[in-house]
Amino acid sequence: DTGVSQDPRHKITKRGQNVTFRCDPISEHNRLYWYRQTLGQGPEFLTYFQNEAQLEKSRLLSDRFSAERPKGSFSTLEIQRTEQGDSAMYLCASSMGVQETQYFGPGTRLLVL
Amino acid sequence: GENVEQHPSTLSVQEGDSAVIKCTYSDSASNYFPWYKQELGKRPQLIIDIRSNVGEKKDQRIAVTLNKTAKHFSLHITETQPEDSAVYFCAALGNQFYFGTGTSLTVIP
Numbered sequence: 283d284t285g286v287s288q289d290p291r292h293k294i295t296k297r298g299q300n301v302t303f304r305c306d307p308i309s310e311h312n313r314l315y316w317y318r319q320t321l322g323q324g325p326e327f328l329t330y331f332q333n334e335a336q337l338e339k340s341r342l343l344s345d346r347f348s349a350e351r352p353k354g355s356f357s358t359l360e361i362q363r364t365e366q367g368d369s370a371m372y373l374c375a376s377s378m379g380v381q382e383t384q385y386f387g388p389g390t391r392l393l394v395l
Numbered sequence: 396g397e398n399v400e401q402h403p404s405t406l407s408v409q410e411g412d413s414a415v416i417k418c419t420y421s422d423s424a425s426n427y428f429p430w431y432k433q434e435l436g437k438r439p440q441l442i443i444d445i446r447s448n449v450g451e452k453k454d455q456r457i458a459v460t461l462n463k464t465a466k467h468f469s470l471h472i473t474e475t476q477p478e479d480s481a482v483y484f485c486a487a488l489g490n491q492f493y494f495g496t497g498t499s500l501t502v503i504p
Contacts, residue, residue, distance in 0.1 A: 315492065324401075324484045324494035325439065338491075373438070381427040381446060381488070386438040 286387035294393045302360045303390045307376030314357050317373040364394045399487050401495030416498045418485035419467040425487035428468050433482045475502045
């Protein structure tokens with residue numbers, strides 16, 4: 283499968299725990315995006331990378347959220363001290379560049395108990 | 396506030412009829428406008444897109460129009476089929492990335 287992949291697909295955690303999600307973009311894509319989607323809503327932009335550089339992070343929901351793309355390939359999104367309100371689908375997407383189609387991964391569904 | 400507004404939130408049409416979904420945006424730097432279809436439990440899939448230097452684009456039963464002056468764009472689906480039933484999202488991309496809140500389309504056989 284040469285599409286965007288995400289791991290894990292589902293995560294159940296207890297409030298206060300840290301979680302980390304991984305995204306593997308399409309190999310030749312230099313841009314990688316993270317979104318959050320809650321039920322009945324469209325994807326909400328969180329942050330994005332061009333290669334290893336994080337170009338926008340002001341939309342991250344709080345300082346509990348952080349993302350990395352250390353070698354310009356896969357990326358991780360970490361949520362520290364999870365809260366019940368963090369329960370959502372976390373989507374990753376990648377694209378060749380600016381104004382290019384963003385291809386989405388299958389998402390990681392997070393449930394915080 | 397909302398940077399992309401999408402209407403209607405739900406839409407039911409008879410099979411064979413047309414469906415129209417409209418979006419407005421506020422960020423004048425937006426210059427790329429994709430439309431995604433998302434079936435229940437699945438990832439958003441691109442169905443058509445338009446760039447700011449084009450006013451209209453068509454791909455078989457699907458068309459998109461863009462009015463950059465008025466900052467609105469629309470998705471048109473003709474000869475709807477039951478398999479068109481899904482949630483459709485518009486997006487306005489530029490320096491920022493904004494998605495609409497989605498339109499749940501139901502095509503009644």
